[in-house]
Amino acid sequence: MALTPSTMLELGTKAPEFRLPDVVSGKTISLSTFAGKQVLLVMFICRHCPYVVHVRQELARLGRDYAKQSVGIVAISANDAAGHPDDAPAKLSEMAKELGFAFPFCHDESQAVAKAYTAACTPDFFLFDAGRALAYRGQLDEARPGNGKPLNGTDLRAAIDAVLAGKAVSPDQKPSIGCNIKWKKGNEPAYYG
Numbered sequence: 782m783a784l785t786p787s788t789m790l791e792l793g794t795k796a797p798e799f800r801l802p803d804v805v806s807g808k809t810i811s812l813s814t815f816a817g818k819q820v821l822l823v824m825f826i827c828r829h830c831p832y833v834v835h836v837r838q839e840l841a842r843l844g845r846d847y848a849k850q851s852v853g854i855v856a857i858s859a860n861d862a863a864g865h866p867d868d869a870p871a872k873l874s875e876m877a878k879e880l881g882f883a884f885p886f887c888h889d890e891s892q893a894v895a896k897a898y899t900a901a902c903t904p905d906f907f908l909f910d911a912g913r914a915l916a917y918r919g920q921l922d923e924a925r926p927g928n929g930k931p932l933n934g935t936d937l938r939a940a941i942d943a944v945l946a947g948k949a950v951s952p953d954q955k956p957s958i959g960c961n962i963k964w965k966k967g968n969e970p971a972y973y974g
Contacts, residue, residue: 785902785961788972789918792952796821796913797897801857801887804874810885812913815853820944821909822854822937825900825962828876829860829867832959833903835926837880839934840904844883852941854884859895860903860963862888868963895962896970902959906937910944917944919954 800811815821824840826833833840844854856877860868870888877886889895898907908917917940924932940950964973 784958786956786958787905787918787920788899788901789954789956790899790907790915792915792918794915796823796907796909796915797894799857799887799889799894799897801889801894802870803885804870804888805877805882805886808885810855810887814885815855817851818853819851819911820847820853820941821913822852822941823898823907823909824854824856825859825895825898825903825905826856827858827860827865827868827903827960827963828872829865830903830960831926835924836904836921836932837876839921839932841880841882843934843938845881847941848883850945852945856882856884856886857889857894857900858886858903859889859892859900861892861965861968862890863965865963892962892965892968899970899972900962901973902957902961904959905957905962908937908940908944908950916940916950917954918957920957925958 862869922935923930943950
């Protein structure tokens with residue numbers, strides 16, 4: 782397990798387009814799926830990473846808490862499923878159902894979407910405003926496996942709430958940290974490692 786921080790993509794960056802299958806419904810999910818939503822949260826997660834395992838209940842809670850607000854949420858797993866079978870679509874679907882995810886969970890087989898977003902770790906969060914400009918990229922909160930800090934999503938929730946209220950998100954953002962995305966051999970992006 783390589784501890785990897787998020788790339789901290791430049792704020793204001795436009796959300797890259799994507800078209801990915803939801804592992805539960807089979808429906809194609811894209812930016813247009815969230816048209817009309819004031820906020821869009823794109824999360825890169827997986828099933829096996831201990832950092833995601835640590836926060837998965839909070840991610841499910843976050844989805845439920847914002848389900849009735851103008852917040853679109855999508856989770857994406859870009860890990861190489863051949864090398865990491867727990868991150869294959871069927872296993873991701875099981876995870877989504879077990880946790881009761883109130884948002885689509887997509888599989889990025891080609892890893893092209895992860896590269897477009899400069900995703901580096903799991904979990905990795907990208908929060909966009911109504912114009913789909915990047916407003917926040919950073920940690921969920923200070924909790925990490927074994928550090929004893931409260932798991933409450935405080936950093937990400939504050940950013941979501943600010944965008945919903947039409948306020949600026951604090952530019953003081955701490956990188957997310959977790960396991961590196963499991964790139965297919967020869968497919969590693971230039972920003973990786």
